[in-house]
Amino acid sequence: MLVFIPRSSPIHRVDARVKILYLLFLLFILVVKQSFEVLIIFSLLTIVLYHIANIPLKQSFEDFGTGWLFILLPILLHVLINPQTGIYTGVMSSLFLLNILLISLLSIYTTEVKSILQALVFFKVPSELAFIVTISIRFLPLMQEELDRIRISQALRGYELSPLSLPLPLIVPLLHSSLRRAMELAISLESRGFDPENIHVAVELELGAADYLLLLLLPILLFLLF
Amino acid sequence: MVELISIRNLHFSYSKKPVLRGINLSIDKGEFVGVIGPVGSGKSTLLFAMNGVIPHLLGGNFKGEVSICGMSTRAYKVSELSRSVGIVLQSPDSQIFSLKVRDEVAFALENRKLPREEIERRVDKYLKLFGLHSMKEEDPNNLSEGQKQKLALASTLAMEPEVILMDEPSSSLDFGAAVELYAILKDLNNAGRTIVVVEHDTEMLVDNVSRVLILKDGKIMSDGPPKKVLSDPRIERYGLKIPCQLRCSKGKNTKTGRVDKC
Numbered sequence: 133m134l135v136f137i138p139r140s141s142p143i144h145r146v147d148a149r150v151k152i153l154y155l156l157f158l159l160f161i162l163v164v165k166q167s168f169e170v171l172i173i174f175s176l177l178t179i180v181l182y183h184i185a186n187i188p189l190k191q192s193f194e195d196f197g198t199g200w201l202f203i204l205l206p207i208l209l210h211v212l213i214n215p216q217t218g219i220y221t222g223v224m225s226s227l228f229l230l231n232i233l234l235i236s237l238l239s240i241y242t243t244e245v246k247s248i249l250q251a252l253v254f255f256k257v258p259s260e261l262a263f264i265v266t267i268s269i270r271f272l273p274l275m276q277e278e279l280d281r282i283r284i285s286q287a288l289r290g291y292e293l294s295p296l297s298l299p300l301p302l303i304v305p306l307l308h309s310s311l312r313r314a315m316e317l318a319i320s321l322e323s324r325g326f327d328p329e330n331i332h333v334a335v336e337l338e339l340g341a342a343d344y345l346l347l348l349l350l351p352i353l354l355f356l357l358f
Numbered sequence: 359m360v361e362l363i364s365i366r367n368l369h370f371s372y373s374k375k376p377v378l379r380g381i382n383l384s385i386d387k388g389e390f391v392g393v394i395g396p397v398g399s400g401k402s403t404l405l406f407a408m409n410g411v412i413p414h415l416l417g418g419n420f421k422g423e424v425s426i427c428g429m430s431t432r433a434y435k436v437s438e439l440s441r442s443v444g445i446v447l448q449s450p451d452s453q454i455f456s457l458k459v460r461d462e463v464a465f466a467l468e469n470r471k472l473p474r475e476e477i478e479r480r481v482d483k484y485l486k487l488f489g490l491h492s493m494k495e496e497d498p499n500n501l502s503e504g505q506k507q508k509l510a511l512a513s514t515l516a517m518e519p520e521v522i523l524m525d526e527p528s529s530s531l532d533f534g535a536a537v538e539l540y541a542i543l544k545d546l547n548n549a550g551r552t553i554v555v556v557e558h559d560t561e562m563l564v565d566n567v568s569r570v571l572i573l574k575d576g577k578i579m580s581d582g583p584p585k586k587v588l589s590d591p592r593i594e595r596y597g598l599k600i601p602c603q604l605r606c607s608k609g610k611n612t613k614t615g616r617v618d619k620c
């Protein structure tokens with residue numbers, strides 16, 4: 133399930149705001165320092181972070197199911213375009229995407245949605261946008277379940293997923309049920325006093341000693357790397 | 359009697375086809391009203407008109423006047439009306455969005471900016487009322503359908519609204535859970551809450567509600583005490599079933615006291 137996984141790991145204990153800063157920092161390095169060595173080091177770092185968080189790496193592969201095949205798409209495209217050097221560039225692009233997804237998923241697995249919302253509001257992300265992000269994170273697993281149900285029911289009627297055609301028998305019912313769910317959620321939220329024009333989010337996060345240490349470390353890392 | 363819900367000449371249509379056609383209705387404080395009718399008769403639409411979802415969130419052609427606790431639903435936003443009226447939708451999965459049971463109940467109270475101590479007091483009170491207190495730190499996704507329905511109700515009740523609206527609360531529950539839910543609703547009604555419940559199961563209404571409305575093609579066809587309305591053979595023409603309890607009492611042999619036909 134693509135949701136917060138409660139554990140008592142050091143990564144879970146890190147404040148959501150610090151985690152967001154480090155996520156941005158890591159993504160920034162990935163984008164700026166595009167080399168094979170950096171990607172390999174980054175991949176190793178990701179494995180270590182999953183280990184520290186006490187979350188098996190296979191969790192993210194299970195959660196994304198066949199969606200991970202899209203990560204391999206750049207290899208195929210690069211090989212088709214440039215058969216000589218394509219494999220190298222393709223692997224680089226795939227590793228890049230893989231790391232972005234793994235590190236982003238880790239932040240979702242180790243942070244409560246409520247803390248993500250508060251952290252986004254703290255960073256002055258408009259409340260409406262912050263609320264949309266957190267609601268999306270909350271409903272991703274439900275959409276995943278819904279997609280599984282639709283896939284099974286269409287398969288029972290003889291539908292086979294083809295890579296050459298648009299999977300409309302999956303997309304249309306999923307879109308329909310998502311829109312219905314969104315409408316019902318909007319009704320339920322507003323009926324419980326939620327006013328989209330006046331969202332009130334109290335930031336109750338508190339920085340601990342380790343968080344301050346990590347915050348101090350961040351500019352040093354930036355200085356060392358650039 | 360204090361009138362809490364007043365509907366005058368309400369017409370509504372989502373597109374061209376009218377859904378509600380000239381509804382006039384008055385519901386007093388302390389009433390427990392059951393609304394039944396065939397699929398597409400406008401039951402849920404009527405409920406949505408009572409808390410301002412229509413016309414504010416669901417667009418359409420709206421004519422007439424609806425007021426709740428003296429507030430016109432046209433003039434006030436849904437979030438403002440929520441101080442007086444709470445709604446529980448048919449599917450709890452569409453309304454529960456928090457990752458902890460306690461956060462779901464606290465959500466409406468945080469929107470009202472209540473003090474933290476008052477929020478904690480009400481969360482504990484309503485979770486205890488529904489037997490969910492021991493699960494307050496759990497993910498609502500791990501609850502059974504019946505527990506989710508109770509959580510959705512607890513989340514609405516924690517706002518302590520004057521009027522509670524419910525859309526088919528027993529549709530995803532087994533018989534035992536539905537009976538339990540109605541027992542809680544009856545207790546709340548006895549404590550003075552006004553309740554309007556849309557229901558497809560006529561048998562749930564007989565012994566629980568104080569008044570039944572039958573809706574067909576957007577019009578109120580019948581309105582009165584449950585035993586009188588639901589024992590009328592004409593309800594079968596509307597695609598509804600005379601509840602077994604009433605059929606049985608009709609088939610009771612007055613001499614022997616035995617039920618001949620049920």
